[in-house]
Amino acid sequence: MRKTKVRREDLKPGEILCQYCTARCCRYFALPIETPKTWEDFDHMRWYIMHGRTSVFVDDNVWYLLVYGDCRHLQPDNMCGIYHTRPQICRDYSTDNCEYDNDGCYDKYFESPEQVWEYAEAILPPKPQPRRKRGEPNLPSLPIVG
Numbered sequence: 001m002r003k004t005k006v007r008r009e010d011l012k013p014g015e016i017l018c019q020y021c022t023a024r025c026c027r028y029f030a031l032p033i034e035t036p037k038t039w040e041d042f043d044h045m046r047w048y049i050m051h052g053r054t055s056v057f058v059d060d061n062v063w064y065l066l067v068y069g070d071c072r073h074l075q076p077d078n079m080c081g082i083y084h085t086r087p088q089i090c091r092d093y094s095t096d097n098c099e100y101d102n103d104g105c106y107d108k109y110f111e112s113p114e115q116v117w118e119y120a121e122a123i124l125p126p127k128p129q130p131r132r133k134r135g136e137p138n139l140p141s142l143p144i145v146g
């Protein structure tokens with residue numbers, strides 16, 4: 001039978017939210033990136049996402065590169081294997097606003113290069129075509145996979 005997820009407001013005194021979590025915060029990192037404004041910026045974003053296990057999201061108007069990957073010190077029981085020497089960024093993190101019950105909804109979320117390109121096409125002026133030399137064939141435009 002599937003366990004009901006413990007709600008943070010139902011924790012008993014002395015209990016820690018992390019005891020009930022699958023260590024969601026140890027399985028990715030996210031870095032703020034410049035807000036993309038040009039075709040070149042979106043092309044870079046497209047390249048980030050081509051690497052797999054990456055996405056880009058926007059929260060409160062800040063753009064982030066999200067890289068999925070379990071920390072190498074995460075133990076099979078979802079506990080930290082280097083708790084006493086863990087990096088400062090882990091020490092500074094608290095359960096107060098953590099993603100334990102995050103529904104994964106962002107203002108924007110891109111998980112494929114095609115989505116990035118589609119968004120760029122919607123908000124930017126048409127992409128300038130590269131100058132062709134005489135006799136050179138037309139370059140095919142990027143296919144949008146739906």
Ligand code: SF4
Nearest residue numbers: 018021023025098100
């Ligand atoms: S801080 Fe939050 S997301 Fe991280 S392990 Fe604890 S409950 Fe889970």
Ligand code: SF4
Nearest residue numbers: 026071073074080090
């Ligand atoms: S060092 Fe420990 S707390 Fe920090 S991300 Fe890795 S497993 Fe999580």
